[in-house]
Amino acid sequence: MHPAILGLITIVIGVGGCIGYFWFSNVILDRVFFPPSGPNAGRNINRANAIRPWLFMGPAILALGLYLAYPVVATFLLSFQTRVPGGGSEFVGLDNYVQMIGEAKFREAIFNNMLWLIIVPAASTAFGLLAAQLTDRISWGSFAKSLIFMPMAISFVGASVIWKLIYDARPAGSDQIGVLNAIWVAFGGEPQQWLTISPWNSLLLMVVLIWIQTGFAMVILSAALRGIPEETVEAAIVDGASPWQIFFRIKVPQIMPTIVVVWTTITLVVLKVFDIVLAMTNGQWETQVLANYMYDKLFRAFDWGVGSAAAMTIMLLVSPILVWNVINARKEMR
Amino acid sequence: MDNIAGKKSSLTWAVHISVVVLVALWLFPTVGLFVSSFRTGDQISSSGWWQSLSTQESQLSPIRIEGDETATGDAFVIEGTLISGDTTVSAWGTSSREPNAYEPGETVDLGDGQTLTVNDDSTYVLTGPETFEGTRLPRVFMTASSPPVWTVENYGTVLFTGTAAAGIGQAFLNTLTVSIPATIIPILIAAFAAYALAWMEFPGRALLVATVVGLLVVPLQLALIPLLQIHNTIGIGKGYLGVWLAHTGFGLPLAIYLLRNYMVGLPRDIIENAKVDGASDFQIFVKIILPLSFPALASFAIFQFLWTWNDLLVALVFLGADDDSLVLTGRLVNLLGSRGGDWEILATSAFVSIAVPLVVFFSMQRYLVRGLLAGSVK
Numbered sequence: 270m271h272p273a274i275l276g277l278i279t280i281v282i283g284v285g286g287c288i289g290y291f292w293f294s295n296v297i298l299d300r301v302f303f304p305p306s307g308p309n310a311g312r313n314i315n316r317a318n319a320i321r322p323w324l325f326m327g328p329a330i331l332a333l334g335l336y337l338a339y340p341v342v343a344t345f346l347l348s349f350q351t352r353v354p355g356g357g358s359e360f361v362g363l364d365n366y367v368q369m370i371g372e373a374k375f376r377e378a379i380f381n382n383m384l385w386l387i388i389v390p391a392a393s394t395a396f397g398l399l400a401a402q403l404t405d406r407i408s409w410g411s412f413a414k415s416l417i418f419m420p421m422a423i424s425f426v427g428a429s430v431i432w433k434l435i436y437d438a439r440p441a442g443s444d445q446i447g448v449l450n451a452i453w454v455a456f457g458g459e460p461q462q463w464l465t466i467s468p469w470n471s472l473l474l475m476v477v478l479i480w481i482q483t484g485f486a487m488v489i490l491s492a493a494l495r496g497i498p499e500e501t502v503e504a505a506i507v508d509g510a511s512p513w514q515i516f517f518r519i520k521v522p523q524i525m526p527t528i529v530v531v532w533t534t535i536t537l538v539v540l541k542v543f544d545i546v547l548a549m550t551n552g553q554w555e556t557q558v559l560a561n562y563m564y565d566k567l568f569r570a571f572d573w574g575v576g577s578a579a580a581m582t583i584m585l586l587v588s589p590i591l592v593w594n595v596i597n598a599r600k601e602m603r
Numbered sequence: 604m605d606n607i608a609g610k611k612s613s614l615t616w617a618v619h620i621s622v623v624v625l626v627a628l629w630l631f632p633t634v635g636l637f638v639s640s641f642r643t644g645d646q647i648s649s650s651g652w653w654q655s656l657s658t659q660e661s662q663l664s665p666i667r668i669e670g671d672e673t674a675t676g677d678a679f680v681i682e683g684t685l686i687s688g689d690t691t692v693s694a695w696g697t698s699s700r701e702p703n704a705y706e707p708g709e710t711v712d713l714g715d716g717q718t719l720t721v722n723d724d725s726t727y728v729l730t731g732p733e734t735f736e737g738t739r740l741p742r743v744f745m746t747a748s749s750p751p752v753w754t755v756e757n758y759g760t761v762l763f764t765g766t767a768a769a770g771i772g773q774a775f776l777n778t779l780t781v782s783i784p785a786t787i788i789p790i791l792i793a794a795f796a797a798y799a800l801a802w803m804e805f806p807g808r809a810l811l812v813a814t815v816v817g818l819l820v821v822p823l824q825l826a827l828i829p830l831l832q833i834h835n836t837i838g839i840g841k842g843y844l845g846v847w848l849a850h851t852g853f854g855l856p857l858a859i860y861l862l863r864n865y866m867v868g869l870p871r872d873i874i875e876n877a878k879v880d881g882a883s884d885f886q887i888f889v890k891i892i893l894p895l896s897f898p899a900l901a902s903f904a905i906f907q908f909l910w911t912w913n914d915l916l917v918a919l920v921f922l923g924a925d926d927d928s929l930v931l932t933g934r935l936v937n938l939l940g941s942r943g944g945d946w947e948i949l950a951t952s953a954f955v956s957i958a959v960p961l962v963v964f965f966s967m968q969r970y971l972v973r974g975l976l977a978g979s980v981k
Contacts, residue, residue: 583822
């Protein structure tokens with residue numbers, strides 16, 4: 270059977286199954302177990318209402334538990350084990366972590382990840398803020414915004430192809446087809462294989478992600494800028510503030526919480542970045558990052574222990590943001 | 604507002620120019636790929652795409668004259684056209700040392716009484732006192748300018764010729780098969796859960812919301828091996844069912860979070876009135892909440908669709924890397940490795956893969972922006 274037909278059937282079964290589950294479980298709860306009639310009507314209604322939320326959330330809790338919560342625990346355990354030949358696995362304590370830290374490629378990945386974590390969120394947020402501030406002041410701003418926002422829709426792999434064309438190199442003397450080398454040669458340089466030159470190649474990979482994420486930052490920050498009360502800006506103008514002062518002293522401090530949100534969101538994307546590196550250099554020439562290192566270990570070397578240890582490293586880097594998010598969410602709930 | 608002090612109108616032109624530059628910078632890479640996908644492989648590898656928009660003067664590879672001779676009186680003549688198409692010759696020559704020795708229209712003595720004329724429309728006349736049969740005819744070097752030439756052949760090659768060229772057609776279908784169920788299934792599951800978290804009272808609700816927020820940032824890298832083990836144990840193995848389930852699980856936190864935030868904001872009166880009128884929670888959800896939440900549902904649907912369409916990792920791990928099961932992103936990565944120099948195939952394939960998300964993006968941008976704002980700014 271063709272997968273597309275299988276897909277259609279799955280949609281029907283999935284959607285039908287969901288609706289059926291929610292409908293039938295409700296009917297059974299109300300009609301069979303706790304009918305809101307007879308001598309115990311009041312008590313039954315209360316009991317049904319106590320159970321109903323769990324019926325509504327059942328499938329979601331099951332899926333979240335199985336697909337996200339359980340794997341965190343399982344990966345944590347896997348990172349302390351190694352597979353023994355012939356099946357099964359044994360507990361090896363911190364050996365996987367020790368081995369991982371001993372590898373030069375891992376240290377390179379950590380170093381590069383730190384660079385990514387500093388440069389990409391900073392540059393994306395800065396460009397996003399610039400674009401938001403500029404486009405908010407002109408009549409065709411929303412059109413300009415949607416063009417800058419467009420790379421968000423492009424896959425990391427698609428973006429890698431786009432940028433690889435820009436970084437392409439031809440032998441000296443012939444016409445360069447990559448823009449970067451064309452400009453370089455026009456200024457008198459020799460054509461370079463940019464993606465093989467460390468540390469610039471890491472920077473060139475970051476440019477791809479900055480190009481994608483700037484639109485996101487711009488959209489969010491532009492909404493925040495528009496939310497600034499006019500009075501504060503007007504008061505500053507009356508007091509004789511220059512446009513620079515208005516922007517950096519009045520506007521930026523007021524949207525600081527939003528800037529932090531944008532920054533952390535992009536940080537999360539950076540920590541998981543994998544496609545761009547895999548597609549453009551595959552971690553060669555000192556461009557390795559954690560996520561690609563982990564993929565290498567898991568699916569090329571089939572070393573689940575060290576791979577899981579690398580995954581836990583990513584989790585460790587994410588957890589401050591996780592905790593911060595949860596604390597904020599709890600504050601809002603109150 | 605525009606004329607008050609501090610907002611100098613004289614600076615407006617500077618803002619306009621800055622935005623134009625910014626937009627041009629951001630658009631330039633994509634346009635390059637788009638333009639390249641309509642050029643032939645030779646064109647792409649011989650000149651930058653930005654030059655293809657205007658008439659180009661370039662040194663052509665040498666062409667050896669061939670054709671049937673006609674005898675006219677005491678001379679033998681070969682006539683013909685060297686290159687077809689809309690090309691203008693600006694200089695020509697007969698040796699690689701001096702490829703631009705002569706002007707178009709000039710008649711040149713080749714020795715042994717032979718003469719050659721090449722005109723600017725690349726027609727030529729070769730005359731000689733004796734028959735040309737059995738002799739090597741001269742080669743012609745030309746510098747010619749040709750107007751932009753476009754072709755849609757690449758798209759035909761990439762989409763319809765199967766794995767021989769790229770297998771993009773198959774990959775396109777695979778991607779569609781992955782992303783549509785993976786978009787629809789989580790929506791329903793999440794909507795019910797979001798309603799319960801927003802409008803039903805029960806112990807542990809706050810804890811559950813916090814858990815969802817926490818799971819929002821869990822890297823899916825952690826889930827790969829344990830889930831593969833589960834899939835193998837329960838017999839799903841690698842296949843579409845596994846990918847759909849995985850995408851559903853990974854998409855749920857965002858879906859629940861977005862939908863709950865939206866549903867909490869719905870007016871309390873409507874829901875309480877309905878309850879007073881005797882509507883059950885199920886009826887309230889289906890008849891009131893779902894229709895009212897359409898904008899949030901649309902936002903999430905776009906997110907999830909873009910995410911599943913553009914995803915590489917989940918598809919590679921849960922669907923596999925065989926030729927039959929590769930999705931567009933996986934196919935592109937393979938092409939980058941194996942045919943990294945065939946830019947006409949690469950550019951066209953990449954454009955095929957980003958065309959669908961771009962259409963979705965531009966037609967549903969309103970909902971996407973709304974979802975982004977709801978998802979990250981409070």
